[in-house]
Amino acid sequence: MPPSWLLDLLFWLAVLFLAGLYVSWRATRLDRLHVRVETARAALDAALVRRAAVALELAASRLLDPATSLVLATAAHEARTADADGREFAESDLSRALRAVVGQPDFRATLDSRGDGTALLDELEAACRKVTFARRFYNDAVSATRIARRKLLVRVIPLAGKAPVPDFFEIDDVPPDF
Template identity: 55%
Template sequence: MTSTLIWIAVVLFAVGLYLSWTAGRLDRLHARIDASRAALDAQLLRRASVAQELATSGVLDPAASIVLYEAAHAARQAEEEQREVAESELSQALRAIFGEVQQVEAVREAPGGDEAATELAAA
């Protein structure tokens, strides 16, 4: 009888130890996910801010400026559930505007355009 109780206590201790270890791992995973999400959100906001600055700088033609400004503004104002869509729309707008090498070169040749293009590429 006593040995049965000891074995039950050992099994319960082992299960408790395993559950504690698993909970610790899940907690660390949750912290890494939160840190990654925060880093991605910061990058999206940085990219949208640079795109918005470029759109309002007068370096681009008016139509491209409007498209880029609206996409960047939508990305900055997007709720958490819509961030992926906003990021995708901003990427599409940037590809549409800067898809051609001539457009990138035109931006770089404008006053302040080289810094803006470099910062956008970094973002």
Template identity: 50%
Template sequence: MEWVFITIAVLAALGVYLSWTAGRLDRRHARLDASRAVLDAEFLRRSGSVLDLATAGLLDPATSVVLADAASRARTADDSDRYQAESDLTAVLVAALDDPDDLAPLREDPGAAAALDELAMSCRRAAHARRFHNELVRGATRLRRKALVRWLRLAGYAPMPETVELDDRVPHGLETAS
């Protein structure tokens, strides 16, 4: 009779553990969806800041056209090409705005300095959002790789989350922005 109570207690403890783990996994997936939305919003903010700078008439025409083109491509890219377009935008930003000495005359104009500061902030926010999202992905992946989670399919049919890998450096010329 004693073994019946022990069996019931073990099964109850296992049920509580599995329920807690499934809830934890569900919360992780909800946080992943939210962080993906924030990441996409930060990328849109960054490309918007680039477009604002490019169309403000503060830069030479060739640089403005290249920046506007890269920002437009990043905004309109489909999901399969989105992160490559974002990396390309970063490459264009680094090529155009990497030298602080080239941006020194712009910093003297309050309007241009505000545009550069806004772009620098949006670049930093996008980089932080990507790092935060990738940390959440790594945590969810670790949880999903546990044996009980896999055997009992506690993740259901949710796709395995993937990290976002792209170049999101802040150009050196913008790092001096406050």
């Protein structure tokens, strides 16, 4: 039978080892959540850029009247060139402009009479849907990361390091009625 001090030492080494494993697991989980937020943000940015590009393409297609083209092109250009602080507002403005343009009476019939605009409209519809999904996915990732960062262990032992707390991306992304 080993001496009692040896059993005590083995017990405390096992406790330290298990605590180390738990802290390591928590740090790895937090790191994965931050990577998920970055990936979701990149996907959201790509979807927003694609939506603006399709809106610009529709504005330049000569399928719309000049005033409508100007409104849509201005909103799309502002959304593409907005800085980080004004991006949410610019993207919301683009959503409202798209709803105003597509919500015109007999919009689809007008596009069909002026040329083959249905493919462009279908592409715009898909881009708007992708923006909605990408924003939801990003905000879900931000929510999970913020919850993980609020845990006591993460705050006591700064497991998040110097990574900034991610912010939600809130825009008016209600798609137009196609």
